[in-house]
Amino acid sequence: MLSNDTDPIVAIATAPGRGGIGVVRLSFGRAGEAAAQKAMHALCAQALAPRHASYVPFVDGTGEALDRGIALYFPAPHSYTGEHVLELQGHGGPIVLQLVLQRAIEAGRDFGLRLAEPGEFTRRAFLNDKLDLAQAEAVADLIEASTEAAARSAGRSLEGAFSREIHTLVEDVINLRMLVEATLDFPEEEIDFLEAADARGKLTRIRQRLDTVLADARQGALLREGLSVVLAGQPNVGKSSLLNALAGAELAIVTPIAGTTRDKVAQTIQVEGIPLHIIDTAGLRETQDEVERIGIERTWGEIERADVVLHLLDARAGATPEDHVIAARFPQGVPVVRVMNKTDLAGEPAAVRDGDGDTREVNLSAKSGDGIALLRDELLRIAGWQAGAESVYLARERHLIALRAAREHLALAAAHAEHQSQVLDLFAEELRLAQDELNSITGEFTSDDLLGVIFSRFCIGK
Template structure:
């Protein structure tokens, strides 16, 4: 049975060959004694704390397996908060496995085992080196797909998101203390309530929460990106538009209708926001069984899209087939109607409001790239993206849900205060529930099941 106090070890660098490979050990309950035992066996010496030392890594017969850098970090001044040793050697898979096996054999008596995914960062969280939002930012920094996402993940790792959440929690706690005091003196509750400006304090908390929600939504957009699906009849320029957006020839373009039979996906970025663009097969009635499969797959992608780009030919009027396609788009998903091939129709690029439910209409040429910047700007607008500041922090869907739930509880608290000042017990309970939701973000109130779900998605060695 694994415990959070077991000594753990893992290769911390990615699989494959590299110039340098790292083996990381965190000693848990074995502490300084376990670290000293490993150093004696592996180096035939003790490492000076927090100094990089060039040493041989000996096998059981005293023959060096490799030579590299040994680092020893005594608790609590380490990543995990436990006694930690890092071995930096050559990055060959075989030599790293030999060092790993040597460490396991040497430390078998103290119960050292291979680390699970994310277990080093989990230890850092459990030992108060990082809160949960910062721990998640570690994984987000590793997985960042754009420079803006990486910078925002680093901002979260430094504690920017956590600080904002803690300030909200502190303000809620202060207001709860006021309400509890008011409940203790019921005969004076109106005077006490107004003299302390409790309504003003609550309004200030709601405003601050709205700001955090807004920034968190921006961060979630940076982290997750948007799924954009190109849809329309065959030969309207979907593949050309994908190539124009990506700035590369990713999809085959021919004048033959039905060329695209399988989806082509490419992640691009606009202002640092990742967009996962999918080019789909042309939508039409066909007897070709292979093309039918591609069209069925197209509709499946459209159903899960977050933005649909409905392409039409600017040289022709909207047909009944185009209207039939538009009627099948999922309800609630923004649709941008794109009139392509304006280079052939003699039309200038433009953006205009739609009169029949689409988010907007854009005239452009995918072939010449005229109007592409208009499309890029509209995609950001529909996504709700503001001009990116350095202060945007990365956020996850669970953070957004917690912030939304906290906002709902604060709204309920406001309604209790306005409608019935004598129902302060209900007001106090809504404040408590809002505090619980905010605390789940930083992990001060978090179930073990949630911790497992979060850290199991980390890479091994981190």
């Protein structure tokens, strides 16, 4: 857990290492304007005009300049944290920044200034209603974004696009709850309630909107987390060649000798901005080689954790009994794509078609590259990606869990509405539970323990 949320705090707000500019940020908490004025005089040797950039020396305890740079003072509540904030923007050398930081702590001893903990500035922005919880998480996601698409989606979340969708859903649920609660107060009207108030229609529209938000959030989660794709199959079917083809580089050793790959080789690539974590694994077969056996055990461990399994087969031989044994061990619920490799040797064209059950088949040649684009498209299809979906916002696993839970509660509410006895008290309870799940996304209903976990993962100074 973080320390007192009203303590004055200070931290270096820029990344570690050397740079052209470095920032030391102070937020004064309960100490307020008086402490801010003391800090200005101690660090800048003068008072600062609010929201004006002032070029000043940053001085030590004797008045000697440690550095010169831009000082900015933001009085509460018009600052990032909602408190009085002072930012000192100087040169980005680690030594000079540490000197300024130590001087700030020394000057702030009399009003309790301490080092900020990870994410504490943004936590205060949340606690002071400058950001809701989804927006606060988007700050960290924007910093950590590894693709342009992820950065743009995090920006939409930070601007409040995701939060607005959640607030609209909450308002719709509240309006429906008001109708239900009012009817419970007047039981003589209960029989006609569902028809007269169009409660079923309102609930249906809420559920449809929630499904749309959940679909967009799923895509946003893919942008943030990516998709774990495991290459599995018998030895010498071309798994390493396929990894190299997907990555566009010679990452794995390729030889005609079975058992060349004995441990996993991982590489992250991007397709339409989605990170795909491709994992090449040891060939699956019976073996007496101890090292290869350990590699095969690790292969099955990776398959258990996969989001997608690419089951590679040699197109010349087709599915052998050994391949069927391997396929039977794949975990339930994990999408499997059967990849018929070496079509250049089999004389077959690249293609995508339906296989057995829910399995899809892709014919390709990892060696020539023919059909690789089809496989990328199939992975995007499994991911649920929609090209040009500008409504996508970066989402986290906890958001998806809350949205799915809300969907379940709304489904139960619909079941109660359709029940012959029309049990309105149970209908109302499921609506309340759905509202609580939605509110947890933006922080209107969130435990302190969860807040501690979320903000502890931020970088220091943010």
